Each structure stands twice: as C-alpha cells, then as structure tokens.
Amino acid sequence: MTQASMTFARPKAVILAFGLGVLAGCETEAPAVEAPEPGVLEATRNGPDGAAPGSCWGRTVSPAVVEQVREQVQVSPAEVSVDGTITKLPVFRNEVREQIVTPRRDNWFETPCPEVMTPAFVETLQRALAVRGFYAGPVTGQMDAATRAAVLQLQSSEGLPSGVLSLATARQLGLVAVELVAE
DSSP, X not given: XXXXXXXXXXXXXXXXXXXXXXXXXXXXXXXXXXXXXXXXXXXXXXXXXXXXXXXXXXXXXXXXXXXXXXXEEEEEOOEEOTTSOEEEOOEEEEEEEEEEEXXXXXXXXXXXXXTTOOHHHHHHHHHHHHHTTSOOSOOOSOOOHHHHHHHHHHHHHTTOOOSSOOHHHHHHTTSSOOOOOOO
C-alpha cells in the first residue's frame, strides 16, 4: 500500500472515535423551559388596582383574539356620462387586515400568601389533591411540578387555568378558613 492509499484507507472506527471526542468536548445548552402558564408562577403581593393591603394575588393572561378581516376597497370610482350611462366600471381591490376582536386581559385571583405556603400546608394540599384523584406523587411538602400540574388540573375544571393555588380552591379543599359574612 502506498502512503496516499493509507491516508484514505483509515478505519472508520478512528474517524468515528475522533468525531465522538469532538462531540464530547462540546457543551450543549439545556433546552429553555417554558412557563406552564402565561401568568405568574407564585403568589405575589402586587395585585390588581384596589387590592386589599396584605393580600396576595396570582394572575393568568387571556391573550387577545385577532381575526383577519377581508374587505373590498374602491380604488377608482365609476365614470358616468352626462346621460347617466356608465362608461367605466369602478375598480376595487381586496384588502386583508387584522382586527382585535377581544383585547388581552389580565385575570387576577386571590391566593394564599407565601408565608402560608409552608411545607406542612403543601403536604396537606398534596393529600387533599390525592384524595380527589388529581395527585399521585409522593407527599413531599414541596410545591413541585407534579403538585402544580394537579392544582392546574383541578382549577381548570373549575374555570381557572392556573397552577398557582387560588384562595377559592384552598377554601374549597378545606385548607384555608372560609370568611364568615356578618348578617
């Protein structure tokens, strides 16, 4: 074998090993994790205007609904002779434009404040969700992804698509005292 033929006859294993070595040295970025909802992930004291002092809030965002509207726009008018006969028809063109049918809206809901969300509270939440068939994970006391998913599933069935526990849901589960209304 000549030197030239040896250069091209390298075993594929050597080339493969070199390629794997190069790839092993590459750093890859972790894929970006999207937020599970377009609103906040945790309760915040920054609620809507007029919120009671000391109250905590969560928020989901209803995106704007945009439609494409098609319409004909007159480019040039019809030409009409003195005796009233049309000598040239009008010219129209079709236009497509976007129109906001429903504007974007922030949907605020009251939540238990962060100091209430202790590990013991979250354990109780996990047990309450498990009893109702929404949570099958271990009782950890951590507001983890599985717990948020269970809260999201429960609240979505009630019309609130959020993984942030609402005060109304906490009351429904018996985790927070129901306010008594004076008669």
